[in-house]
Amino acid sequence: MGAMDDAHILMDVLSRAAAALAAPQAEAGVIDRILESAPREASLACRLRLAPEGLVAEWDGEPSRDQEAFTDALGHCVALALAAGVAGDEVLLDSATFAVELERAVATARWRSQAVAIAVFTVHGLELGPRPVDQRDLILHVGALARSAVRHDDRVGHLGADQFALLFPRAGEFEARAAFKRVRASLAGSELVTGGIVCGAAGFAELGGHTSGAELLADARERLSLARRRAYFPAPTDPTQPLAG
Helix, strand or coil: CCHHHHHHHHHHHHHHHHHHHHCCCCCCCHHHHHHHHHHHHCCCCEEEEEECCEEEEEECCCCCHHHHHHHHHHHHHHHHHHHHCCCCCCCCECHHHHHHHHHHHHHHHHHHCCCEEEEEEEEECHHHCCCCCCHHHHHHHHHHHHHHCCCCCCEEEEEECCEEEEEEECCCHHHHHHHHHHHHHHHHCCHHHHHCCEEEEEEEEECCCCCCHHHHHHHHHHHHHHHHHHHHCCCCCCCCCCCCC
16 A cells, blocks of 8 residues: 555544534434544554543554554544534633634634624623622623523623624624524513613624635624624614704
């Protein structure tokens, strides 16, 4: 068997492993099964295991460059699969953690040819909330209300001040808008309404041509700014009659 045949076998095994890891409904334990079967199917004299730093290959001899490239590529596929499987247990993410989760979601969406969308919205009255409730308690309560109105694997983040964000894997802008309506309704039904806490404008963006999570977030924030300007400066109902004067 020549070097070209060996490379074809490695590519075939890697392709099948990547497809299994990227399947939207991948079964539990798929990573363990791949780590066990891939060396045998690719005729590699090694054992594969997961470590805190990622996939580790324990070779019995000196691997070829193609074999090392194979295990490196498989390690990247496994890392993406692990990132995609992170459970959203935290009720409210801080801005840094939300940014990390957003980049993971974008990478996963591109890898699996799926959609991803975000919504950035404001909540007014946090600085004037009912006393003696602490502002941090108000923020956490808003986060809990938002979390209860979205799916299990959606994420809720506090970007600072009065700004919050929602991350929707496998969803487009239409679904994001529908979910935000549920969040707004959940907040409107809270006892915080009597304390002056109200949901403000929102900006939405979906993956489309964006190359990163940071670009997606910037787009949503720009649309939020536009929505806020429209709310503060409504257009005249009759173009011939200005609002003032």
